[in-house]
Structure formats: structure tokens, C-alpha cells
Amino acid sequence: MSRAGLTIPIGQYFPAVTAVHGLDPRTKLLAALGFAVTLFIVTGWLGIGVLGAGLAVVLAAARVPPTYLWRSLRPLLFLLALTFLFQMFSFPGEPVVSLGPLSVTREGLSRGGFLTVRLGLLLISSAALTLTTPPVLLTDGIEWLLRPLRRVRVPSHEIALMMTIALRFIPTLLRELEDLLKAQRARGVDLSGRDPRRALPALLPLVIPLFVISFRRADDLAVAMTSRCYRGDVGRTRYRELKAGWRDAAAAVVSIALLGLAVTAGRAWGV
Amino acid sequence: MGVAQEMDSAGASAAPALCFQQVSFRYRADRPLAICDFDLEVAPGEILAVVGGNGSGKSTLARLCNGLLVPERGAVLVGGVSTADPAHSWTVRSRVGLLFQNPEDQIVGASVEDDVAFGLENLGTPRADMRVRVSEALEAVGLAGEELTEPHLLSGGQKQRLALAGVLVLEPTVLVLDEPTSMLDPTGRAEVMAAVRRLTARGVAVVLITQHMDEAVVGDRLVALDAGRAGYLGSPRGFFVGGVSERFPLGAPGAAAFARDVLGRGFFAADAEETPLTEDDLVSLLERTRCVVAGGDSAGRIGAAAPVEQDASAVAAPAARLRGVSLAYNRGTFLERKALTGVDVAITSGVVTAVVGATASGKSTLLQLVAGLLRPDSGSAEYLGAARPAPGRVGMVFQRPETQLFKSTVWDDVAVAPRLHGLVGAELERRVESALWIVGLDPEEFGGRAPHGLSLGEQRRVALAGVISLAPSLLVLDEPGAGLDPLARDRLMSRLADWVSGAASETRAGGGTGATAGIAPRSLVFSSHDIDEVARRADRVVVLDRGAVLAEGPVTDILSDIRLLAVARLRPPLAARVAARLGAPPEVRVIDAAGFTSWFRSASPVGPVSVRTAGEGGT
Numbered sequence: 001m002s003r004a005g006l007t008i009p010i011g012q013y014f015p016a017v018t019a020v021h022g023l024d025p026r027t028k029l030l031a032a033l034g035f036a037v038t039l040f041i042v043t044g045w046l047g048i049g050v051l052g053a054g055l056a057v058v059l060a061a062a063r064v065p066p067t068y069l070w071r072s073l074r075p076l077l078f079l080l081a082l083t084f085l086f087q088m089f090s091f092p093g094e095p096v097v098s099l100g101p102l103s104v105t106r107e108g109l110s111r112g113g114f115l116t117v118r119l120g121l122l123l124i125s126s127a128a129l130t131l132t133t134p135p136v137l138l139t140d141g142i143e144w145l146l147r148p149l150r151r152v153r154v155p156s157h158e159i160a161l162m163m164t165i166a167l168r169f170i171p172t173l174l175r176e177l178e179d180l181l182k183a184q185r186a187r188g189v190d191l192s193g194r195d196p197r198r199a200l201p202a203l204l205p206l207v208i209p210l211f212v213i214s215f216r217r218a219d220d221l222a223v224a225m226t227s228r229c230y231r232g233d234v235g236r237t238r239y240r241e242l243k244a245g246w247r248d249a250a251a252a253v254v255s256i257a258l259l260g261l262a263v264t265a266g267r268a269w270g271v
Numbered sequence: 272m273g274v275a276q277e278m279d280s281a282g283a284s285a286a287p288a289l290c291f292q293q294v295s296f297r298y299r300a301d302r303p304l305a306i307c308d309f310d311l312e313v314a315p316g317e318i319l320a321v322v323g324g325n326g327s328g329k330s331t332l333a334r335l336c337n338g339l340l341v342p343e344r345g346a347v348l349v350g351g352v353s354t355a356d357p358a359h360s361w362t363v364r365s366r367v368g369l370l371f372q373n374p375e376d377q378i379v380g381a382s383v384e385d386d387v388a389f390g391l392e393n394l395g396t397p398r399a400d401m402r403v404r405v406s407e408a409l410e411a412v413g414l415a416g417e418e419l420t421e422p423h424l425l426s427g428g429q430k431q432r433l434a435l436a437g438v439l440v441l442e443p444t445v446l447v448l449d450e451p452t453s454m455l456d457p458t459g460r461a462e463v464m465a466a467v468r469r470l471t472a473r474g475v476a477v478v479l480i481t482q483h484m485d486e487a488v489v490g491d492r493l494v495a496l497d498a499g500r501a502g503y504l505g506s507p508r509g510f511f512v513g514g515v516s517e518r519f520p521l522g523a524p525g526a527a528a529f530a531r532d533v534l535g536r537g538f539f540a541a542d543a544e545e546t547p548l549t550e551d552d553l554v555s556l557l558e559r560t561r562c563v564v565a566g567g568d569s570a571g572r573i574g575a576a577a578p579v580e581q582d583a584s585a586v587a588a589p590a591a592r593l594r595g596v597s598l599a600y601n602r603g604t605f606l607e608r609k610a611l612t613g614v615d616v617a618i619t620s621g622v623v624t625a626v627v628g629a630t631a632s633g634k635s636t637l638l639q640l641v642a643g644l645l646r647p648d649s650g651s652a653e654y655l656g657a658a659r660p661a662p663g664r665v666g667m668v669f670q671r672p673e674t675q676l677f678k679s680t681v682w683d684d685v686a687v688a689p690r691l692h693g694l695v696g697a698e699l700e701r702r703v704e705s706a707l708w709i710v711g712l713d714p715e716e717f718g719g720r721a722p723h724g725l726s727l728g729e730q731r732r733v734a735l736a737g738v739i740s741l742a743p744s745l746l747v748l749d750e751p752g753a754g755l756d757p758l759a760r761d762r763l764m765s766r767l768a769d770w771v772s773g774a775a776s777e778t779r780a781g782g783g784t785g786a787t788a789g790i791a792p793r794s795l796v797f798s799s800h801d802i803d804e805v806a807r808r809a810d811r812v813v814v815l816d817r818g819a820v821l822a823e824g825p826v827t828d829i830l831s832d833i834r835l836l837a838v839a840r841l842r843p844p845l846a847a848r849v850a851a852r853l854g855a856p857p858e859v860r861v862i863d864a865a866g867f868t869s870w871f872r873s874a875s876p877v878g879p880v881s882v883r884t885a886g887e888g889g890t
Contacts (some may be wrong), residue, residue: 003511032851115656134420166554167381168422168423171421172423175423176674179671180674180675182644183668183672185644186331186669186738187675187741188692188741189687190689204677205677207831209677212723221376221377221379224369224377226364226437227337228364228389228390228438228441231393237395239401239405242555
């Protein structure tokens with residue numbers, strides 16, 4: 001049965017054989033985490049520049065086409081635009097343009113720009129992680145990294161299984177949603193919800209069927225899992241083995257060096 | 272633990288793999304028994320077919336097999352172990368594999384191999400063992416090479432085979448299949464059934480719950496459930512030929528129904544054993560009976576075998592016309608997928624048009640273009656002369672439309688669309704009620720009920736009524752019968768055909784508006800995987816192949832063209848297949864039992880018309 005293709009979901013895995021794709025998911029997860037933390041330590045444009053350059057090198061090495069990256073991040077642009085707009089008006093200082101009580105200041109532009117670029121890099125770096133790591137490996141990596149937390153009763157296996165199932169069903173439910181949208185539109189139901197008072201009622205034709213479908217699926221899935229002997233994390237073994245090699249060690253060293261450089265650069269030539 | 276490997280050591284070879292002893296079960300104490308005093312034994316390597324109407328207890332039976340449900344009285348034994356014994360519940364579950372209707376809801380893993388390994392992980396199988404067994408299971412269902420594919424990228428048949436591999440990998444001794452093919456197209460159905468048959472050769476006992484009588488006849492034995500009891504237990508032949516099956520709401524195997532249409536019911540009254548259950552049986556029966564049915568009143572119709580063509584295109588302007596239309600999804604990305612290229616189609620007014628084609632041939636896309644819901648990338652679309660269809664004039668219903676129901680009563684859900692078009696009061700009431708009558712639901716009985724409490728067939732009809740209530744003149748339906756049991760499916764299609772001809776009753780008093788009531792001619796376009804359904808219901812057919820129109824014309828011309836259908840990777844209708852096997856030349860256009868009968872009578876060697884007696888029974 002042919003179906004209309006969706007636009008590319010945010011951070012959809014981009015299959016390729018590159019050094020970046022071949023790294024252990026744990027290495028990439030930790031590197032992305034380190035990157036995010038460093039982004040918020042770094043205070044100057046130079047530090048940001050170092051991080052941005054590093055990220056660009058990683059994406060180039062992973063051979064992710066810029067158009068693909070652009071399309072998969074486009075839905076988040078409005079978030080960045082909103083951040084910038086908000087920041088632009090909210091810093092006192094030397095006014096550049098005034099709109100009644102609001103005025104855009106030089107400081108506002110500079111701070112807003114800095115924050116927006118920071119946020120943008122954060123989004124791109126998380127996309128770089130999911131673009132180059134299959135979801136299966138990602139959840140395995142997360143489960144492994146959460147394992148020490150089991151001592152403090154964090155259900156790492158359950159969290160990982162929930163993520164796996166969520167990942168598994170996202171494409172299914174997206175397709176379901178797309179079908180519903182088309183079906184309700186075909187009978188003239190207005191789903192735009194332009195009038196804010198009617199926004200929620202306007203979504204009911206989508207929300208109710210999606211709930212019904214999801215609950216039924218959840219029910220069926222639970223039965224199928226029980227039939228396949230699932231009983232929680234009792235004596236389970238793992239099909240996948242995560243193996244970190246010398247490449248991972250090398251990647252870790254390079255990442256740490258880069259992040260260190262960014263922090264130092266930020267200190268030395270702060271704003 | 273190794274429970275999976277621990278095969279049945281207690282039972283000797285003759286011991287049943289699965290055994291029901293006086294089993295009764297009910298879901299709640301205040302409800303009637305769902306299964307009642309049920310006795311059954313299934314031997315290793317045997318296929319047991321389970322049939323029965325909706326609510327007869329088929330799915331309950333499946334869940335009793337592996338201890339998901341435990342009997343209230345009696346016992347279910349798997350290799351001698353009771354499913355009610357909590358100490359053995361995981362042994363039982365690893366020995367009894369359950370496969371359900373919807374493959375989507377059984378797949379846990381984010382990749383094919385991860386999913387197959389899921390059961391093994393749960394049983395604590397060592398990693399090295401897992402690798403071997405996962406690849407064996409994938410080999411067994413023909414999915415080797417797809418290890419790293421994400422499940423949502425597989426076809427329906429592949430998904431169901433993946434679910435089957437996930438069950439097989441535990442090396443079950445019993446396989447319970449709960450309507451495993453009802454969501455699949457004919458190709459997927461054949462794939463799954465072939466995989467199942469290979470398993471029985473390995474000694475796996477198979478319980479096959481099905482609504483397709485053509486699948487039920489492959490069983491070594493057959494159980495017909497009726498309100499939780501075994502209404503019949505014996506050979507499939509005994510069930511279908513003795514008139515027993517007529518006590519159940521089930522229909523007959525295609526070959527049997529066809530033979531009755533061609534030879535007449537009276538023919539089998541004399542010797543019911545002659546009833547063919549498979550296509551091969553049917554062909555050999557017809558070979559033998561040639562002389563018997565030859566001649567008669569149809570002798571004068573030699574050479575005029577094909578039914579009269581209804582070509583209404585000359586009468587009215589087409590309901591929709593596409594010229595040189597191309598359309599692609601995700602244009603300009605590496606995910607770009609061409610759905611249609613250079614399509615020229617005119618949808619004739621006032622008739623039923625079917626769109627057929629193999630999976631991913633572009634059927635859904637074409638339908639949405641015909642309904643005006645998609646715009647072509649290039650080429651032009653025209654709807655009764657306009658560039659876009661007038662509001663409310665075209666109604667489109669997608670696959671499995673019952674998911675779109677969201678109101679708390681049937682009446683309100685059907686009223687959604689006409690209300691949005693500004694209808695109120697008496698006119699709204701009239702629209703809703705006539706739409707419900709058209710789909711065969713009494714507004715008084717069903718109007719106040721909650722859609723989610725209805726059967727699947729009823730929900731489907733409510734969803735259709737929700738579009739018919741717009742009073743469209745063109746109705747576009749994507750696989751309207753998919754997932755329904757054959758009887759509900761046929762009922763629905765005949766209602767829709769009546770809607771087009773104006774014969775459907777639209778009020779309590781009955782009687783349609785008729786074709787002469789001065790309204791615009793009604794047209795129906797639908798896609799279907801069931802080619803015999805198309806042969807029965809369509810006037811015209813559009814054949815799609817890989818996004819292009821391969822042929823378009825009257826149903827008798829298209830569906831009798833076996834070579835054309837082979838190019839489109841479609842199976843011809845039963846009548847055309849049988850006629851070809853009996854030596855009909857290609858110019859004889861036979862697509863259904865009626866057309867076949869007239870050809871068969873005229874083409875048979877002319878002999879005296881004899882009344883068949885029991886003594887003449889074939890050897």
C-alpha cells in the first residue's frame with residue numbers, strides 16, 4: 001500500500017559508512033553531552049567559534065548532506081527566531097531602534113545573537129548524534145550509561161525499553177496521524193485551530209482517535225510481549241554488545257582537547 | 272534456564288502437542304461463558320483450522336493456548352504441562368508461539384534482528400546462541416538480509432513474517448495463528464501461508480484461526496466455533512460439503528461457491544462429495560462435467576460469450592480527468608520517491624471504477640488526485656470542467672476509516688461533515704438518516720450508540736456514512752473492504768454498488784432515489800486487492816504498475832486479459848484462471864461465474880442434456 005512520504009523528522013538517522021557512524025554510541029553520547037555542557041561554560045565568541053568549527057568537521061566527516069541537515073532542523077527555526085526576538089528587546093543599553101515602550105539595544109542584539117547561536121549549536125550537535133547513530137544503538141548506549149544509577153533505583157532497563165518502544169512506534173503513529181489528518185480534512189473538519197478559544201476542540205478529531213489507537217496498540221503489544229516471555233529485567237541477556245575500540249579512544253581524546261580549547265579560548269578572549 | 276531448548280521429553284511421539292480437556296472460560300463472573308466444555312487435541316505436525324463468526328470465541332481460544340488466559344474449569348496441557356501451573360508459565364509460553372492479526376503491534380525491536388532476538392533475551396539465552404538462532408529464524412521466514420532494516424520500512428507481508436520469526440526463534444512446539452493474514456494483501460497472505468506450511472514439515476503443531484475459507488481448507492482438521500462450543504470438529508471437506516458450514520456465518524471456499532454458481536446447487540444435492548474445495552478440484556470437476564452441462568439454452572450464444580460492455584463515457588462528461596499527471600513525494604531530497612508519472616485517466620460518470628495494482632503501484636496517490644486532495648506536480652486535473660472539485664461534491668474515504676471516528680454517538684459522527692457545510696435542522700437530519708440507511712444501519716437502532724462499541728464492519732459503515740452524508744456525486748474509497756471478514760466485505764460492497772445505481776434504500780420505507788430522480792449521476796472509484804471483488808462490483812478498471820497506467824477499460828476486457836495482469840503482477844479472477852486452464856482462447860472474456868457459465872456451456876462438446884444422477888459420480 002503506497003503512502004505519502006512525510007517530511008524528514010527532526011534528527012532522523014542518516015545511514016552511511018563513515019568513521020563517525022562507526023564509533024561506539026557511548027562515545028558519541030558522552031561527546032555530545034560534553035559539547036552541550038561546554039557550550040554553556042564558554043562565554044566568548046571565539047570559544048563558540050571553536051565549537052562550531054569542531055561540529056562542522058564532525059558533520060563533514062559523517063558526510064551528512066547540508067540540505068538534509070537543513071530540512072531536518074527547519075521545524076526548529078521558529079524556536080531560534082523567538083529566542084532572538086525575545087533577547088533583542090530585553091537587554092537595557094544603547095538603543096538602536098525604538099518601538100514605543102520597547103527598544104532594541106546594541107547589547108540586546110549582541111546577547112541575543114550569542115544565545116541564539118548557542119542554542120542553534122546545541123540543536124545541531126544533538127542532531128549530529130542522532131543523524132549518525134541508529135536509534136537501537138542509541139538506546140543501548142543510554143541503558144549502559146544509566147547502569148550505575150541502578151544502585152539508586154533508577155530503572156535503567158525499563159527506561160531503555162520505553163525509549164526503544166517509543167522509537168519503534170514514532171513512525172507508526174506519525175503515519176497514523178498523517179492518515180487521520182487527511183481523513184478528517186476530507187470530510188471538511190478544520191484542524192487549523194486559528195481561533196485560540198477553539199484550538200483544543202479543533203484538535204479533538206485528531207486527539208481522540210490517536211488516543212484510542214495508541215491504547216489499543218499498547219494493549220496488543222503488552223500481550224505480544226508477554227507471549228514472547230517478557231517479564232522485566234529478570235535474567236535477561238543482551239543481543240547487542242557494545243564494543244569501544246581505539247577509534248573511540250582517539251575520538252574521546254580529540255573531543256576533550258577540542259572542548260578544552262574552546263573553554264580556554266573563551267576565557268582568554270572573553271566578550 | 273534454557274527452557275526453550277528443553278523439548279518435549281515427557282511425551283512420546285504420539286502425544287498431542289496441545290490438549291484442551293473440558294475447558295470452560297469466562298471473562299467475568301457475570302458474563303456468559305466465552306469457551307464452554309471444549310475438548311481438543313492437536314498432534315505434532317498437524318494444521319488445525321479454527322473458524323467461526325465474530326464473538327464465537329476464536330481469540331479467547333488462542334489466548335488460552337499459552338496461558339495468557341487460564342481456564343475456569345478443565346485444563347489446557349502443552350506437552351503434558353498445564354498452562355495454569357505458575358511454575359511452568361514461561362516454559363509454556365516458550366513452547367506455544369502466538370501470532371496475532373496486526374503485525375505492527377507485535378514488533379518490539381527497532382531493527383529486524385533486534386526484534387527477533389527479543390524473546391531469546393527474555394529467556395536469558397547466551398549471546399553466541401542468539402546470533403545463530405536469530406539468523407536461522409530469519410532464514411526460515413525468508414527475511415535473511417534484512418537484519419538491520421527498521422521494521423516500519425517493511426511491507427505488510429514482511430512485517431507479519433518478522434513477527435512470525437520472533438515467535439519461531441523460541442522453537443515452539445505449537446504455533447497459534449490468530450487471523451494472521453487478515454491485514455495483508457494477497458501477496459503478503461501467500462508469503463505468510465507458505466512460511467507456515469514449511470513449519471509443519473518440521474513437526475510444529477499449527478492452530479490456524481482464520482476467516483478466509485480458502486485458508487481453512489488447508490487444515491488437516493477443522494473446528495467451527497459457535498458461542499464458545501465446538502459446533503463441528505472434523506475434516507474441512509466434511510464441513511463444507513455436507514451443508515454443515517451453512518449453519519455458520521462463514522461463506523464457502525471460492526472454488527465451492529464458484530462451482531455452485533456454474534453447475535447449480537441441485538448438481539451437488541445428488542452428490543455433495545463432488546464439491547470442490549480448491550482450484551485444482553474445481554478444474555478437474557469441470558473437466559469431467561463438460562458433457563453433462565453442454566448444449567441447452569445457451570447453445571445459440573456461441574461467440575457472444577463476453578457480457579455486453581457498458582461504455583458510458585460517451586453519455587456524460589467524466590467525473591474527473593487527469594492529463595499527463597506526475598507526482599513525487601519528498602521532492603528535491605534524497606528521499607524523493609516518484610509516485611505517478613504521466614498518468615492519463617478519465618473517471619466515467621455514473622459507474623463503478625476500480626483501481627488495481629500491486630503494492631506500491633501508486634493506487635492511493637491516484638485516488639487522492641481523483642478526489643482532488645492532492646495536486647499534481649505537472650499535468651492537469653479537471654473535475655467536471657472545474658480545476659478543483661466543488662465543495663462537498665467529492666467524498667474520499669481512506670484505508671481503515673473507522674479510526675477517524677471521534678464523536679460519542681454514531682449520529683453525531685455522521686453529522687460532522689454536513690454540519691461543517693452549514694446544514695442544520697430537518698435537512699441535517701434527513702442527510703444523516705439517509706446516509707445511515709444507505710450503508711445499511713437503522714438510524715433508530717444505531718444512531719444513539721457509541722461508535723467504539725460497534726463491530727469492525729459496523730464501524731467501517733459508520734465512517735462511510737460520515738462521507739456519504741455530504742451527498743457527494745463522486746465517492747473515492749481506498750481499500751474499503753480491507754480487514755473485514757469476507758461476508759461483511761461483500762455486504763459493504765453491494766451497498767456501495769446500490770448507492771451508485773440508486774437502488775439503495777435511503778429511508779425507512781425503502782426505495783432509493785433511483786437513477787431517474789434528476790440528481791447528478793453518482794460515481795464510485797475504489798481500490799482493491801481482491802480481484803474477484805473487482806470482477807463482481809466494478810464496471811471499469813484502471814490497472815496501475817509502478818506509478819503508470821498500464822491499461823484502462825471495461826472490466827470484462829481488462830480482467831480477462833491474463834497476460835496484461837501478469838505484467839502488472841496481479842492474479843486473474845478465479846473464473847479467468849479456470850477458463851484458461853480449461854482451454855479457453857484469450858479472446859473469450861470471462862471474469863465471473865455468469866460469464867464463465869455461458870462460455871462453458873457453449874464451448875463444451877455438444878451432447879444430450881442429461882440430468883445427473885448419483886450413479887454418475889466421478890471416480
